Structure formats: C-alpha cells, structure tokens
Amino acid sequence: MLTSIANNKWLRQLAVFVAYTAAYLLLRPYSNGIWAITGGLRLSALVLLPYRYWPALILADTGPLIYDNIPCLPQYGLTWTICNSIPPILFAMPVVWWCRYKLAMFPSKRLVRANALLLCVALVSLVWTITTVAVLATVSPPSAAAHPYHIHKLEVVQVFLGKYAGILTVLPVVLVLKLQKSAPLRQRMLGWVRSQLTMESLVLLLPTLAVLFWVNHRASPDAQQVIRMAMFLPVAWLTVKHGWRAAAIGIAAVLSAIFMDLESRVGALDVLGTQAFVGFSATCLFALGARIAVQNAAEEQERLDAHTAVKLAQQGLYLCELRMRQAAQTLEQIGGTLQLTQARLLNRFKHMLPPIEGQTYYKQMASTQHQVHQLVESMHPIAWRERGLPAAMRETIGRSLDEANIAYRFDLKGRGLSQLSPGVHAAIYRLACEAAVHVFAQQACTTMTMTLRGGFTHGQRWAVLRICGSWDDAHAAPLVHTKQESQHLAAKLGANGLGLVAMRDFVRLYNGDLHSATENNQLRITALVHDVSQRAQGAFDKSPEPRELYIR
Numbered sequence: 001m002l003t004s005i006a007n008n009k010w011l012r013q014l015a016v017f018v019a020y021t022a023a024y025l026l027l028r029p030y031s032n033g034i035w036a037i038t039g040g041l042r043l044s045a046l047v048l049l050p051y052r053y054w055p056a057l058i059l060a061d062t063g064p065l066i067y068d069n070i071p072c073l074p075q076y077g078l079t080w081t082i083c084n085s086i087p088p089i090l091f092a093m094p095v096v097w098w099c100r101y102k103l104a105m106f107p108s109k110r111l112v113r114a115n116a117l118l119l120c121v122a123l124v125s126l127v128w129t130i131t132t133v134a135v136l137a138t139v140s141p142p143s144a145a146a147h148p149y150h151i152h153k154l155e156v157v158q159v160f161l162g163k164y165a166g167i168l169t170v171l172p173v174v175l176v177l178k179l180q181k182s183a184p185l186r187q188r189m190l191g192w193v194r195s196q197l198t199m200e201s202l203v204l205l206l207p208t209l210a211v212l213f214w215v216n217h218r219a220s221p222d223a224q225q226v227i228r229m230a231m232f233l234p235v236a237w238l239t240v241k242h243g244w245r246a247a248a249i250g251i252a253a254v255l256s257a258i259f260m261d262l263e264s265r266v267g268a269l270d271v272l273g274t275q276a277f278v279g280f281s282a283t284c285l286f287a288l289g290a291r292i293a294v295q296n297a298a299e300e301q302e303r304l305d306a307h308t309a310v311k312l313a314q315q316g317l318y319l320c321e322l323r324m325r326q327a328a329q330t331l332e333q334i335g336g337t338l339q340l341t342q343a344r345l346l347n348r349f350k351h352m353l354p355p356i357e358g359q360t361y362y363k364q365m366a367s368t369q370h371q372v373h374q375l376v377e378s379m380h381p382i383a384w385r386e387r388g389l390p391a392a393m394r395e396t397i398g399r400s401l402d403e404a405n406i407a408y409r410f411d412l413k414g415r416g417l418s419q420l421s422p423g424v425h426a427a428i429y430r431l432a433c434e435a436a437v438h439v440f441a442q443q444a445c446t447t448m449t450m451t452l453r454g455g456f457t458h459g460q461r462w463a464v465l466r467i468c469g470s471w472d473d474a475h476a477a478p479l480v481h482t483k484q485e486s487q488h489l490a491a492k493l494g495a496n497g498l499g500l501v502a503m504r505d506f507v508r509l510y511n512g513d514l515h516s517a518t519e520n521n522q523l524r525i526t527a528l529v530h531d532v533s534q535r536a537q538g539a540f541d542k543s544p545e546p547r548e549l550y551i552r
Contacts, residue, residue: 013056020045020060027170028064034271035259036128036163040170042089043124046096047105047117047171048178054093061087077140084135091131092124099123110179112551114244114290118283121167129160155267161275168282169255172248175551197242197249205250208234213257221270228258228274232281236288243296244289244551251282290551310532313509318423321380321430328380335372339365378494389417389425393432393450400492401436404485407447416461417454424531427510428452428465433493434503435467435525441486441497442523445469461531462512470522503527 023041031038045057065085073081099105099120105113133156180188192198209231216227235250258278265271343365376382377396384392394410401408420428432450439445451466490497498506503525504514510529517524 013053016049016053016056017060020057021063024060024064030260031166032162032264033266034158034162034262034264034275035169035255036166037169039088039125039128039163039166040168043092043096043121043167044171044174046089046092047120048174057089058087061089077138079138079140080135083138088128088131091127095123095127096120112175112179114287114551117551118287121164121171125160125164125167128163129156132159152267154269154272158266158272158275161272161279164279165255165259165275165282168279168286169252172244172286173252176245176248179551197238197246200238201246201249205234205238205253209253209257213261217261225274229277231257232285235285239285239289240292243293244286247285247289251285255282293551310509314423314532317509318426321423321426325380325385328376331372331379332376335376338368338372374492378492384429389429390452392429393452397432397436397450397493400489401448403492404440404489406440406445409449411449411451413451414454416456417452417463420454420461420463420531424463424510424529427506427529428463431503431506431527432465432467433495434498435465435527437486437490437493437495437497438499438503439467439469439523439525440489445471445523462528464526464528466524466526468522468524472521
C-alpha cells in the first residue's frame with residue numbers, strides 16, 4: 001500500500017491533504033491568540049514539503065477555516081467570514097519561497113541555514129499579524145451593536161508574539177525529525193530510545209517541568225514569573241551539552257507547559273511580558289544550540305582530519321617499505337648477476353693470473369657478495385619475504401645480535417598476528433630493530449629477550465612488543481658499548497638509531513604508546529600498536545564556513 005501511494009502522484013497529494021488536516025484538527029483546540037500553535041504547523045509544512053504539495057496544503061487549510069467561520073457569520077458579517085476563510089498559509093508562501101530561493105535556506109538536503117530560518121519565522125509572523133489585524137478590521141456587526149474590536153498597539157504586539165511562539169514550538173521539532181540520518185523506521189526508533197538526549201530529557205527535563213508546572217499552577221502571580229524563567233534552566237543545560245536538537249525538544253516542552261497554563265487575556269501586560277520573555281529565550285536557546293552544533297561539527301572535522309593525516313602517514317611509511325623491498329629484491333638479483341659474471345671472468349683468466357693474485361680476487365668477490373647480502377638483509381630481510389614477520393625477528397635480528405656476542409631469545413605469543421595489516425607488520429619489525437639498537441647502545445647487555453604478543457579487543461586487533469636487555473654486574477659496573485659497535489649493529493638491522501622520544505612518536509602513528517623502565521639489571525621497552533587500517537570516514541568532506549549558523 002505504501003508503495004502504491006509513493007508511486008501515484010495523486011495519492012501522494014491526498015496523503016498530504018489528510019495528514020495536514022489530521023494534524024490541524026489535533027492542534028486546533030490548543031491554539032489561541034497568545035499561542036498560535038497552528039501557525040507552527042503551517043510554516044513547518046511549507047518549509048519542509050516540496051512546492052508541488054503546496055496546492056494540497058491550501059485546500060487542507062481552507063476546509064477547517066470555513067467550517068469554523070460559518071457559525072460566526074451572523075455575528076461578524078459576511079466580509080469577515082470570507083476574509084477569515086482565506087487560508088493564512090497562502091500569505092506565507094511568498095515569504096517562504098523568497099527565503100528558500102533567495103536566501104538559500106536549504107544549501108543542501110540535510111543542511112539548514114539558521115539565520116535564514118529565523119528570519120523566515122519572523123517575517124511570516126509579521127505577515128500573519130498584519131493579515132489578522134486587517135481581517136479584524138472587516139468585522140461588520142449588526143447595525144444596533146457597536147464594533148466589538150478596537151485594535152491597540154499592545155494587542156498587535158501580542159498577536160505577533162503569539163504567532164512567533166507558536167511557530168517556535170512546532171518547527172524546530174519537525175526539523176529534528178526531518179534531519180535524522182536515513183535509516184529504517186525501526187532503526188530510527190531504537191536510536192531515539194538509546195539516545196543520551198532522550199534519556200536525559202526523560203530523567204531531567206520532563207520531571208523538572210512537571211514539578212515546576214504544578215508549583216506554577218498554585219503560586220502567586222509574582223512567583224509565576226520566576227517559575228517560568230526557571231523552566232528554561234534544564235533546557236539551557238541540555239542545549240549546551242547536545243546542541244540545537246536539545247533546544248528544539250526543550251523549547252517545545254517548556255512553551256507547552258507555559259502557555260497551556262497561561263490565561264489568554266487580550267492587552268494584559270503580564271501576558272505580553274511572558275510572551276516576550278518566552279520568545280526571546282526560545283530564540284536565544286535555538287541560536288545557541290545551532291552555534292554549539294557548528295562547533296561540535298568543526299571539532300569532529302578536526303578529529304577526522306587528524307585521523308586522515310595519521311592514515312596518510314601510515315600509508316607513506318608502508319609505501320617506503322614496499323620500495324625498500326623492491327629495491328632489496330632488485331639488489332639481490334644484481335648481486336647474483338655480478339657474482340656469476342665475476343666467477344666467469346676469473347675462471348676464464350685464472351690460467352693467466354698467479355695463484356696468490358687469483359685467491360685475492362676470489363676473496364674480493366666473496367666480500368662483495370657478502371656486503372650485497374648484508375645490504376639486502378638490512379633493507380628487507382629474505383626471511384621476512386619468504387616466511388613472514390616472526391621468521392625475520394627470530395633469524396635476522398638474532399643473527400645480528402649473535403654476531404655482536406649477545407644471547408638472544410624470541411617468543412611469539414597470542415593469536416591473530418597473521419591477520420594484522422602488512423603496514424603494521426612493517427612497523428613492528430622496524431620498531432623491534434630500533435629498540436634492539438637502543439638497548440644495545442644504552443647498556444653492555446649480555447642477554448636480550450624479545451616477546452611479541454597479538455590480540456583482539458573491542459573489535460580492534462593489537463600487538464605488544466617487549467624488548468628486555470639484561471647484563472651481569474657481579475664484578476664491575478656495566479660498560480656502554482662503543483658508538484662504532486652500535487652503528488655497526490644499526491647498519492646490519494637497517495635502523496636509524498632512534499631515541500625513546502622518536503620511537504614513541506612512531507608508535508603513536510598506530511594509536512599506541514611506548515614505555516621504558518630500568519630495574520634489576522634490566523632495561524625493558526614495551527610498545528603497544530593497534531591495527532588502525534579502518535577506512536577514514538569523511539576524510540575530506542567540505543563543511544560550511546563557520547561564519548554562518550547551520551543546522552544539520
């Protein structure tokens with residue numbers, strides 16, 4: 001059935017007509033001269049519905065007016081009955097069109113310019129005030145009776161504030177419903193139920209308003225003004241915390257509580273003062289909520305930009321690692337070709353060379369091949385390429401430390417290390433090499449233990465790397481290795497000799513942290529890295545300039 005209505009344009013027009021009429025009949029009993037809540041329904045329909053539904057809105061707004069005005073024909077005359085039956089929604093259409101088209105009130109489908117919206121509310125309220133005064137001037141009572149209406153300036157202001165307050169009661173709430181993220185109805189309902197704003201509104205706002213409403217109903221007139229001011233305090237707190245959506249819900253609740261208990265007395269100064277205070281407070285809270293929403297959006301954009309920058313840095317490091325791997329493979333192939341060429345040349349001319357000189361050339365060839373092999377291992381170990389990260393940490397690092405007379409042990413624990421992204425594998429290996437060189441350079445350790453543990457927590461994979469270097473000072477204080485020895489080990493492992501600060505910054509690129517401690521003849525470095533390979537959301541979405549207030 002819903003599909004047939006969505007596909008048939010006449011059924012859509014009929015659905016709009018029925019929905020508007022039902023909403024109007026629901027709100028009409030609560031609408032009066034100081035709180036024209038039906039005006040909020042009219043403007044909400046014009047602002048949110050496309051132009052093609054405006055004729056249906058005119059017809060839906062005309063029917064109830066004619067039904068209410070016909071019984072008043074003998075009392076107010078034919079002219080008033082005809083003029084008052086003209087739908088007010090018709091007078092607001094030019095203003096709404098101008099704000100939507102000229103002021104770009106809707107820059108996009110899910111974005112509203114707050115300044116244009118508030119200007120539209122004020123202009124529509126002014127237009128309806130003028131038309132209301134003009135219609136009242138057409139009242140033609142029986143000849144024997146005096147004219148029942150004498151319009152004063154205060155009454156005109158009161159009519160304007162009543163329509164303004166009525167619009168602010170309905171329109172922001174409708175915007176909250178419209179600007180929700182696209183999702184099935186059930187998912188939206190679950191989102192509202194689980195929302196922190198909903199919970200705080202039920203726990204804080206509504207009970208507070210209920211108590212203040214009950215106290216206001218029994219308080220003296222002087223105390224009622226203070227109580228009405230106090231009603232806006234929980235709304236202000238929610239607005240500061242949650243933005244314009246909290247302001248919209250809170251304003252609707254507070255205005256309903258105030259005007260449903262406020263007697264509609266034409267020309268009364270206390271009523272006019274209440275209307276002015278309510279209109280001013282509601283406007284300020286709504287504008288404050290819009291500003292807070294803009295600030296929150298800017299902070300979220302900065303967070304996304306920072307996440308994107310980290311992601312780009314990770315990708316840059318991994319691309320460098322891939323280039324080093326490609327260069328190592330190319331160098332390995334060149335080394336094999338060079339060895340084969342040198343061997344062929346030596347075999348071809350060995351009968352022309354003295355035996356001692358031939359042995360010297362063979363030694364130089366072997367030394368060159370060894371240097372090429374070491375350079376390949378430092379750039380990207382063969383064990384890593386062929387058997388994975390654990391093999392490189394066990395064999396490549398172990399062989400280099402063994403040549404430096406360091407007893408080395410590698411332990412692999414946990415699960416899921418193979419499911420980490422290649423970029424995290426590269427980061428773990430480079431960090432292990434830098435940490436090993438740092439521990440070697442700090443103390444003349446005799447034993448080094450490296451432990452790698454993987455895990456999966458809260459939907460994210462992580463790895464912990466721990467390097468522990470220990471020494472024996474039973475006879476003398478440990479001596480620091482020479483700078484040349486440290487540089488030689490760094491060259492074998494392809495390390496840059498980073499310090500703790502640089503290594504900590506490197507780990508933070510992977511949403512981790514690094515700690516070091518020295519105790520019981522041990523220097524221990526522990527690093528935690530996370531696999532933050534998830535897609536950066538909204539990486540470079542352009543947000544509006546902060547000079548404008550936007551509702552989104």
